[in-house]
Amino acid sequence: MITVENLEVAYGQSVVIPDISFSAEKGEILGIVGRNGMGKTTLFRALIGMIPAKSGEITVDGKKITKQPSFKRVANGVAFVPQGRMIFPYLSVYENLISGVRGRPNRTDVEEIYALFPVLQEMRNRKGGNLSGGQQQQLAIGRALMTKPSVLLLDEPTEGIQPSIIKDISRSLREIRDLKKLTIVVSEQVLSFVLDTCDSLTVIDKGKLTRRDRREDVDADKIKAMLAV
Numbered sequence: 001m002i003t004v005e006n007l008e009v010a011y012g013q014s015v016v017i018p019d020i021s022f023s024a025e026k027g028e029i030l031g032i033v034g035r036n037g038m039g040k041t042t043l044f045r046a047l048i049g050m051i052p053a054k055s056g057e058i059t060v061d062g063k064k065i066t067k068q069p070s071f072k073r074v075a076n077g078v079a080f081v082p083q084g085r086m087i088f089p090y091l092s093v094y095e096n097l098i099s100g101v102r103g104r105p106n107r108t109d110v111e112e113i114y115a116l117f118p119v120l121q122e123m124r125n126r127k128g129g130n131l132s133g134g135q136q137q138q139l140a141i142g143r144a145l146m147t148k149p150s151v152l153l154l155d156e157p158t159e160g161i162q163p164s165i166i167k168d169i170s171r172s173l174r175e176i177r178d179l180k181k182l183t184i185v186v187s188e189q190v191l192s193f194v195l196d197t198c199d200s201l202t203v204i205d206k207g208k209l210t211r212r213d214r215r216e217d218v219d220a221d222k223i224k225a226m227l228a229v
């Protein structure tokens with residue numbers, strides 16, 4: 001479970017997130033939708049510790065992680081799949097998968113990822129840079145899962161990915177959630193993906209969360225209108 005209370009994030013004097021609070025339960029997939037530049041990436045960077053929080057508190061499974069460096073947050077169960085995927089293009093699929101693991105990688109862990117994403121097993125010796133966008137996204141998710149997180153953060157995972165693969169990614173995320181009872185927080189501009197994938201949805205606008213709905217209560221037209229403004 002992740003709880004964010006009154007988080008404020010700024011680049012120098014420029015406050016991008018004035019005050020955000022939300023929580024996501026174990027086994028819940030929360031979608032954060034918002035247009036370009038509304039603060040999704042900034043929020044995730046603050047959650048994983050790439051940017052310091054100016055104030056507020058981030059708690060994961062009861063542990064306060066707000067002041068921790070990124071590697072400690074990962075050790076405490078947070079994993080991040082960044083926008084653009086950021087896989088290592090010159091490392092093989094296998095080397096990418098184990099790149100975030102401390103010490104010797106566990107074979108069963110790698111096999112579990114291959115079971116989730118069979119294409120990664122087929123391509124295990126290929127260079128990451130030679131994979132398609134969708135395959136790279138699967139690799140980035142697999143790499144994040146290798147650290148055995150309890151909270152998985154994904155920043156715009158559908159960016160640059162073709163529609164049929166977007167459906168696969170949605171299915172995989174739900175499968176991972178069911179299998180591992182993870183908390184998943186995913187930011188998106190694509191509403192249909194969020195409606196397919198998430199249990200609840202919140203809208204980010206100029207660094208503020210403006211509404212939150214359970215998926216079954218979402219007024220898609222209203223949200224689309226907010227995203228189109």
Ligand SMILES: Nc1ncnc2c1ncn2[C@@H]1O[C@H](COP(=O)(O)OP(=O)(O)OP(=O)(O)O)[C@@H](O)[C@H]1O
Pocket residue numbers: 011014016034035036037038039040041042043083
């Ligand atoms: N390094 C930075 N220094 C100063 N301002 C920044 C920096 N990075 C982002 N911003 C500003 O913060 C605001 C939020 O940007 P952010 O990248 O978090 O938005 P986003 O919702 O993720 O959008 P996108 O879909 O384009 O990634 C924007 O106004 C952006 O110009």
